[in-house]
Amino acid sequence: MIDKIIIDGLAFSLPLFAMAIGGIFSEKSGITMLALEGIQGFGAFCGAVAFAYLQPVIRGGTQVIVYPVLFAAMLGGMIFALLHAYMSIRFRINQVISGVVVNILAMSLTIFLTGLINEGLTGEPSNKIWLGAAPRFSVPGISRIPVIGAIFRDLYIFAPFIVVFAVVSAILIYKTRFGLRLRACGENPESVEAAGCSVKRIRYLALVICGLLTGLGGMNFAFAFSANFSPTIYMGYGYLAIAALICGNWDIRRTLLTCLIFGFARSGGYQLILKLGMSSDVSDLLLMIPYVLTLLLLLFFSRHNHPPSALGSDYEYDRR
């Protein structure tokens, strides 16, 4: 049972973590990121469309298709992240409102296009694009170790990508010149401009990275939790990721911790329900757990947090 909790918990935590890192990139650069929900949905949609069109063409099954699909998802995420960037950097729309605009637009656009594409492919408008089960793998050797080995068992194919991206992101943000400038954009954009760098360019770059990671997370959610792309992708994962990064004080390591807490709370609850043999109606109540937990964690951590000081400010280099 503990194995199952670990496996399912990780399957939920890792995509959430990928999205939260995306959010960290954006918010560290000073752009409020409430658009994660829409970006992950659009990314997942692009991936699903790529899957629907590639499946008859490419042989080798899901094992092979999953890589171009992943690429499409990241690209889709990037497109919508750039929309948010364009609105909040070029047009200087209130970033909270811009985020909501992106979310609403992504949701309605993907549902509308899904209907259209299904009509073209199968002749009847359905709101689902079927994906099938995502390939999983176990690391040979260490996955045999009892309890701890479960961490390496039945991993989704996305997991190694997320781990690599997370390590690279941590190095990028904390150890490189780009990272220093990125963080400065969120704390004191004037200093970046004084040092001769373009705040806008760094913010655009940050949002591109954000879209890439968020698209990856969204694709993972679509594959792992519903085996199709449908409007249920808008379950609030994006907002959970935002809550995770706020609880994690905009720090990658602490954000990982909160993501793991969410994942294990969720899978632990499920296993508890199964163990006690309760009805499926009760499982709805358990789906509530991550959200309640988020709210409670926010209560405790929000006061002592230090969000980037220039978060949400539009920066215009010629403004006095």
Next chain:
Amino acid sequence: MKKTESGKTLTARLRSSRLLIPLASIVLTFAVLTIVFVAIGRNPFAAIYSFFQGSGLGMKPSYSKSSSMLTDFLSYLGILSPMLLGSLGVVVGLRGGLFNIGVSGQMLTAGFLATILVGYSKLPPPLSIPLVLLIGLLAGAALGAMIGWLKYRFNVHEVVSSIMFNYIVSFLTGYFIKTKYVDPIIRSSRQVAANARLHIIFKTASGLKLVIPVSIFIAVAMAFLIRFYLERMSGGFEIRMVGFNREGAAYAGVPIRNVMIRTMLISGALAGLAGVTYYLGYYSTMVPKDLPSLGYDAIAVALLGNLGPVSCILSSALITIFQKGAVYMSSATGVVREIASLVTGILLLFSSLGVSMRERSRHYD
């Protein structure tokens, strides 16, 4: 930008005109809509007109025995009122610098409580209708005030907390509806009693059944009331002060805590009213675990209405045409109904771009 001798510059004109931005957004949206319809091979004019036909603003080719253009229009008014009330909630929040994205959750809470407390009782209409409205007000206000308090006391961002509340409320009410109040045939909550619903039914001699929504009068009255409150009363002035500059307002002696909680309380109360007019007016049952998308459309209405309570009457009338007319449009042209949400999204995009352009024009001259 410099002012020219001959008159105002473009930016100055943008700023001075209150109609230009909404009108431009509407025109651009219709242009996009036309392109979309042409791209998928439909006659754009017939398709756009069918939105109006579905809302009772244009004659359909044929009607069933118990319906007419008038009944369609009354039904349109029935869904217009929660839209207007919800957008007023968003307006009050945004004027106070708080973004109430939890309108859906507040609607759901209010609708659920009113349904189980009054909807299944046998109270006569003169008693049940005020009671339903009161429960709606109180439930929404309580949830809204909670969000405002969390923001002040624990610095929890109102957007995140209200979205968490949305999901919590949707799962919680869904659980109770499924286990206690379910109608096994339609798989949603049992229908509320006819005397608890917020409408008056007339049957004409020709066999038409006219359902007159009480809520539309309440909604329009609320729009004027909120305008009076925000523009003419000291309480509303405080809300606008805090929304404009929180530090400045604190320096001027405005009690920030009270004002923030009050802003969200009023905003939530309006959303609660929207909830009861939605679930016990337009509809009579509740689908479990279904957050009304109307709560998000209300944001678009509020922005399109330039955050003016009375202009929201016009903007909600427009967006409701798309939302309500989409069903008939879908059956007449075979295009998926979700195009209505797409239109709302595009409208929202254009109007927020317009608002930003107007605000930018303030930095010059």
